Amino acid sequence: MIAIDWGTSSFRAWRLDDAGRELDRRSAPLGILAVPDRAFAATLATQLADWLAIDTGAVLMSGMIGSRQGWTEAAYAPTPAGADALSENLARVTLADGRDGWIVPGVITRDASGVHDVMRGEETQILGVLDALGPGTHRLCLPGTHSKWVTVRDDRIASFATHMTGETFALFAQHSILARTMPPAADELDTAAFDLGVARSGDGGGLLHHLFGIRAQVLAGALAEAQTRDTLSGLLIGHECHAASTGDAVVHLVGATALTIRYERALAQLGCSVRVHDPDAALAGLTRVASARGLLGASPA
Amino acid sequence: MIAIDWGTSSFRAWRLDDAGRELDRRSAPLGILAVPDRAFAATLATQLADWLAIDTGAVLMSGMIGSRQGWTEAAYAPTPAGADALSENLARVTLADGRDGWIVPGVITRDASGVHDVMRGEETQILGVLDALGPGTHRLCLPGTHSKWVTVRDDRIASFATHMTGETFALFAQHSILARTMPPAADELDTAAFDLGVARSGDGGGLLHHLFGIRAQVLAGALAEAQTRDTLSGLLIGHECHAASTGDAVVHLVGATALTIRYERALAQLGCSVRVHDPDAALAGLTRVASARGLLGASPA
Numbered sequence: 001m002i003a004i005d006w007g008t009s010s011f012r013a014w015r016l017d018d019a020g021r022e023l024d025r026r027s028a029p030l031g032i033l034a035v036p037d038r039a040f041a042a043t044l045a046t047q048l049a050d051w052l053a054i055d056t057g058a059v060l061m062s063g064m065i066g067s068r069q070g071w072t073e074a075a076y077a078p079t080p081a082g083a084d085a086l087s088e089n090l091a092r093v094t095l096a097d098g099r100d101g102w103i104v105p106g107v108i109t110r111d112a113s114g115v116h117d118v119m120r121g122e123e124t125q126i127l128g129v130l131d132a133l134g135p136g137t138h139r140l141c142l143p144g145t146h147s148k149w150v151t152v153r154d155d156r157i158a159s160f161a162t163h164m165t166g167e168t169f170a171l172f173a174q175h176s177i178l179a180r181t182m183p184p185a186a187d188e189l190d191t192a193a194f195d196l197g198v199a200r201s202g203d204g205g206g207l208l209h210h211l212f213g214i215r216a217q218v219l220a221g222a223l224a225e226a227q228t229r230d231t232l233s234g235l236l237i238g239h240e241c242h243a244a245s246t247g248d249a250v251v252h253l254v255g256a257t258a259l260t261i262r263y264e265r266a267l268a269q270l271g272c273s274v275r276v277h278d279p280d281a282a283l284a285g286l287t288r289v290a291s292a293r294g295l296l297g298a299s300p301a
Numbered sequence: 302m303i304a305i306d307w308g309t310s311s312f313r314a315w316r317l318d319d320a321g322r323e324l325d326r327r328s329a330p331l332g333i334l335a336v337p338d339r340a341f342a343a344t345l346a347t348q349l350a351d352w353l354a355i356d357t358g359a360v361l362m363s364g365m366i367g368s369r370q371g372w373t374e375a376a377y378a379p380t381p382a383g384a385d386a387l388s389e390n391l392a393r394v395t396l397a398d399g400r401d402g403w404i405v406p407g408v409i410t411r412d413a414s415g416v417h418d419v420m421r422g423e424e425t426q427i428l429g430v431l432d433a434l435g436p437g438t439h440r441l442c443l444p445g446t447h448s449k450w451v452t453v454r455d456d457r458i459a460s461f462a463t464h465m466t467g468e469t470f471a472l473f474a475q476h477s478i479l480a481r482t483m484p485p486a487a488d489e490l491d492t493a494a495f496d497l498g499v500a501r502s503g504d505g506g507g508l509l510h511h512l513f514g515i516r517a518q519v520l521a522g523a524l525a526e527a528q529t530r531d532t533l534s535g536l537l538i539g540h541e542c543h544a545a546s547t548g549d550a551v552v553h554l555v556g557a558t559a560l561t562i563r564y565e566r567a568l569a570q571l572g573c574s575v576r577v578h579d580p581d582a583a584l585a586g587l588t589r590v591a592s593a594r595g596l597l598g599a600s601p602a
Contacts (some may be wrong), residue, residue: 110503114523116518116521163507206545244507
């Protein structure tokens with residue numbers, strides 16, 4: 001079979017044998033926003049022409065390809081949601097050669113106030129770390145543009161909350177009054193600057209006040225302009241962790257290393273320990289859904 | 302004398318008689334960012350040529366004209382700061398005709414964590430409402446791009462905190478994922494949408510989570526796209542008021558009506574009553590500083 005993680009900014013594909021073992025992989029900067037005229041069938045056929053010529057197994061996709069802006073909308077499955085529920089609600093599309101393709105649905109939840117939250121793509125990554133988590137209740141954080149904090153209970157996504165941390169960082173670093181004096185992104189984290197931001201997030205006064213404080217500290221000569229980028233990062237991640245992680249002893253992190261080292265550092269200030277998981281969990285999640293649906297080693301369903 | 306409120310986006314001037322009574326006024330969209338090559342002396346001479354020809358009194362300015370990007374930097378005065386302290390620390394500039402001009406300093410404060418906050422321009426507006434406040438301790442809010450929450454004690458600015466609420470609103474309304482489906486600004490406030498945002502600000506989960514909730518509610522069909530602008534406004538103003546106004550029975554609002562009606566509405570949900578002051582308080586503040594310095598009815602000091 002062929003598994004595809006097709007997100008906003010990238011296209012990643014794996015070819016698997018009947019036991020779910022990886023035979024080949026490839027990727028391209030062809031996220032759904034980079035595909036003109038929503039020509040998803042043609043793009044897939046071009047990218048994987050050689051695989052499709054020799055592999056008659058299922059084609060299973062996850063990510064923003066299942067959003068309203070993607071190939072077809074795969075309706076959100078409600079929490080609690082595990083591999084069974086997701087595999088039963090795959091959306092069907094028609095590939096360029098007439099075969100069926102399948103898309104994993106996103107997940108929707110509601111909090112005590114009745115306010116909804118949604119994920120799309122992360123549900124597959126979460127399924128990919130279930131084996132490492134085991135039974136019981138676990139708290140996960142998938143940091144990113146829209147960070148997800150997830151409660152997993154007995155192999156199901158029980159509830160979750162999204163924090164707009166990465167997007168807020170980008171907005172302030174690019175367009176705000178803080179941007180005027182902010183240094184460009186550096187490879188190495190300024191840990192002292194980052195820790196200042198995390199520490200500030202534990203004070204009263206609120207995020208909107210703390211954001212201005214970065215500007216005021218520079219004007220007062222109490223913070224170097226060179227430190228403002230990582231202080232902003234620490235402040236926002238600190239606010240996210242304070243709001244999301246109340247009382248968690250261990251948080252399971254699933255994400256790129258550049259981000260997980262920041263979250264590990266911030267959570268340590270809050271007295272939380274972390275366990276960092278393989279950031280490449282999407283493949284394991286797609287395999288789990290395929291297995292639940294009986295797509296592994298099978299002809300198209 | 303001539304009093305000038307010279308901010309980032311506008312230039313407003315008044316001519317006063319020796320008793321501080323207004324003789325004339327004018328304004329122009331010549332904020333300091335609109336003055337090429339920092340030609341402030343020439344701009345002032347051109348805008349007020351007729352006044353300067355007949356008025357030999359002092360020229361007193363306040364606002365961003367005293368910032369690093371302005372005519373000259375008027376160093377911040379520390380809290381507590383009243384008309385006396387501000388009038389003793391005016392910065393001097395030389396007008397085109399060789400006379401002196403004077404600029405009111407901004408104010409700087411530090412909180413219990415040692416983090417600084419600054420204001421420039423608002424100190425003059427605050428001085429302008431002191432007569433209406435009277436002695437004792439008062440809480441003021443000056444809403445705007447960078448909202449100021451101020452404690453005034455016995456005619457002095459005792460402490461204050463800035464909230465980046467207006468700027469954050471603009472960033473999210475223009476550049477975020479919420480901007481994609483946000484309606485253009487309307488003349489009339491959608492009070493139901495605004496109240497939803499304020500109510501949400503009282504829930505747990507944090508601002509970064511609540512921001513994403515606007516997007517999720519739209520995707521779930523629980524919020525109309527047309528409501529997202531005023532819900533965002535209510536959410537941000539609500540977070541500001543929750544963080545800033547703990548326990549205030551009465552908040553004195555100084556600002557444009559379009560904003561004060563929103564703050565009055567949000568504060569009512571928090572059980573706070575408000576008293577709305579003349580938004581045009583800068584002139585009264587400049588007059589108060591001029592009087593403290595002996596500039597009213599006097600030749601240049």
